[in-house]
Amino acid sequence: MTALKRRMADIRRAGHRIAMIERFRTAGVEKILAHLPTGTRCFVSIDVDVLDMPLVPGCVSAEPDGLAYAELRGALKLVAERLDVGGFDLVEINPLLDVPTGATAYLGAHTIIQFLGYICAQPRWVERRNGRA
Numbered sequence: 001m002t003a004l005k006r007r008m009a010d011i012r013r014a015g016h017r018i019a020m021i022e023r024f025r026t027a028g029v030e031k032i033l034a035h036l037p038t039g040t041r042c043f044v045s046i047d048v049d050v051l052d053m054p055l056v057p058g059c060v061s062a063e064p065d066g067l068a069y070a071e072l073r074g075a076l077k078l079v080a081e082r083l084d085v086g087g088f089d090l091v092e093i094n095p096l097l098d099v100p101t102g103a104t105a106y107l108g109a110h111t112i113i114q115f116l117g118y119i120c121a122q123p124r125w126v127e128r129r130n131g132r133a
Contacts, residue, residue, distance in 0.1 A: 021050070021067070029075045033082050039124075044079060044088035046072075046115075048108055055107060058098025069107065073114055080118035088115060 001009075008018055019032045036042070049059045052066040067075075079085065090108050098104045119125060 021065075024067075024075070029078045033078060036083060038082055039084050041084045041086050042079075044076075044085055044115075046076070046088060046090040046111060048090060048092045048104065048111075051107070056093075056104045057101070058094050058104030059092050060094050060097060061092060069111075072111065076111070076115045077118045080115065080122055084124060085115075085119045 011018060017032075017035060019027075024032065048056050049061045049063060050067050051059075051062070051072060052068060053062040053064050055066070055069060056062045090112055093104050093108050095105065120129075
């Protein structure tokens, strides 16, 4: 068994699920999210190397045939609508590789702002804000 397969087996034994990009594309985000009860509190980790290689020149581990930005944005919108996002991160941007355009950092910042907008537009977040006001 390879190190990756062992690591994935450990992750599954801990109760986590792994959705590889092939499953994401064939089943769709809705089917993947259906495994989680609506409103489940979660943490979302966005690894920028999920995007297609030409979109992220500032990512050392980018792979060909990654997601288009619209696919990632759509998935994050569905996550925000279905789950209670308590926090998230965006990782794998290397500024030293992102010169001279800064395209990866820009895309990362845009993703963060977009996801925050999706999260904060949810009725549960609006209620929490109004409750604190």
